[in-house]
Amino acid sequence: MTEGGTRHTPAPTGQGFGRFLVAIYGIFALAATSRSAVQLATEFDKAPLAYLLSAFAAVVYIVATVSLARGDATSRRLATVAISIELVGVLIVGALSVLSPGVFQHPTVWTGFGSGYGFVPLVLPFVGLWWLRHTR
Amino acid sequence: MTGTYATLITVVALLFAAWALISAASNRRPTLLLFGAGVLLEALLLGFAVGGIVQMAGSDRQFARAEFVGYLLGCLAIPPLAFYWARGERSRSGTLVIALGFLIMPVMVLRVQQVWAGSVG
Numbered sequence: 001m002t003e004g005g006t007r008h009t010p011a012p013t014g015q016g017f018g019r020f021l022v023a024i025y026g027i028f029a030l031a032a033t034s035r036s037a038v039q040l041a042t043e044f045d046k047a048p049l050a051y052l053l054s055a056f057a058a059v060v061y062i063v064a065t066v067s068l069a070r071g072d073a074t075s076r077r078l079a080t081v082a083i084s085i086e087l088v089g090v091l092i093v094g095a096l097s098v099l100s101p102g103v104f105q106h107p108t109v110w111t112g113f114g115s116g117y118g119f120v121p122l123v124l125p126f127v128g129l130w131w132l133r134h135t136r
Numbered sequence: 137m138t139g140t141y142a143t144l145i146t147v148v149a150l151l152f153a154a155w156a157l158i159s160a161a162s163n164r165r166p167t168l169l170l171f172g173a174g175v176l177l178e179a180l181l182l183g184f185a186v187g188g189i190v191q192m193a194g195s196d197r198q199f200a201r202a203e204f205v206g207y208l209l210g211c212l213a214i215p216p217l218a219f220y221w222a223r224g225e226r227s228r229s230g231t232l233v234i235a236l237g238f239l240i241m242p243v244m245v246l247r248v249q250q251v252w253a254g255s256v257g
Contacts, residue, residue: 019229023221023236034210038203069221 011135013071013079021131024124025065028117032058032109039106047106053093054108060086064128071135080132087125090114094122141187142245145180149241152177156235160228170234171219177238178215185212188248199254207248214240 014022036054044051060082067079094113096103107116114121152173159170185208192201218237222230 015225016227016229019221019225019227020232020236023218023233026217026221027236027240030210034206038200038206041202042200 010073010076013076013132013135014069015071018068018071018131018135021127022065022069024120025061025068025128028109028121028124029058029061029065031117032061035109047104050104050106050108053104053110057086057089057109060089068128068131076132080129083125083128083132086121087129090121090125141184142249145177145184146242146245148180149177149238149245153235153238153241156231156238160231160235163228164231165225165228166219166222166231166234170231174215174219174234174237177241178212181211181215181241184208184245184248188252192252197254200251204248204251207244207251211241211244211248214244 012018032054036051036058039051039054064079064082064086067075067082090110090113093104093108093110097111098113104111109117109121113119152170155173156166156170159167188208189205192204214237218234222233224230225233
C-alpha cells in the first residue's frame with residue numbers, strides 16, 4: 001500500500017485493479033467469517049466437517065485479503081500461498097461435493113465449485129494468482 | 137422487519153450502485169457527490185439498525201438475535217469500509233470499490249430480513 005514505484009520493486013498488489021480485487025476478497029472474507037461464526041456457535045454438531053471447512057475458508061480469505069492489500073515482499077509470498085490453498089480447496093471440495101454429496105452434509109462456500117456464490121470462488125483464485133504474476 | 141424501509145434502502149443502494157458503475161465505466165474517480173450518496177445511505181442504514189434493534193427488543197419471538205444484530209452492524213460497516221479502501225486510488229478501481237459496497241447492500245438487507253423471519257438455519 002505504501003510501496004514506492006521504483007524500478008526494481010514489484011508493483012503494489014493493492015492498487016489499480018488490485019484495489020478492486022482486494023474488495024472482492026474482502027467481501028468473501030466477511031461473508032465466510034460471519035457465516036462460519038454463526039454455524040460454529042449455534043449448530044456445530046449438525047455438520048462439523050462442513051462448518052470447520054467454512055471456518056478454514058474464512059481464514060484463507062482473510063489472509064489473502066490482508067496480504068494482497070499490504071503488498072510488500074512478505075505479503076506477496078503469503079498471498080501466493082493463501083490463494084494457492086484457496087485454489088486447491090475450491091477444486092477438491094468442489095469435486096468431492098459433486099462426486100459424493102454426502103461428505104459435507106451442509107453447504108460451504110466451496111461446495112459445487114462455489115455455485116452458491118455465482119462461481120466467483122472458482123474464478124477468484126485464478127484471477128488472484130494472475131494478478132500476483134502480473135504485478136511481479 | 138419493516139418492509140417499506142428495507143425496500144427503500146435496497147432501491148437507493150441499487151440506484152447509487154448503478155451511478156457508481158456508470159461513473160467507473162467512464163473512467164471517473166470517486167467524486168464528492170458520490171461520497172455524499174454514501175453518507176446518505178449510511179444515514180438510512182443507521183435508521184434501519186436502530187429501528188431493527190428497537191423492534192427486536194420489543195418482540196418476544198424466537199429468532200437468531202445475535203446474528204440479527206451482527207448483520208445490522210455489518211450493513212453499517214460496509215459504506216465506511218468501501219470509502220476508506222477506495223481513498224487515494226488513482227484509477228477507476230476506487231469508484232468500482234464503492235459500487236461494490238452499494239451492490240452488496242441489497243444482499244445484506246435480505247439477510248437481515250431472513251434472520252428476522254427466522255427462515256435461516
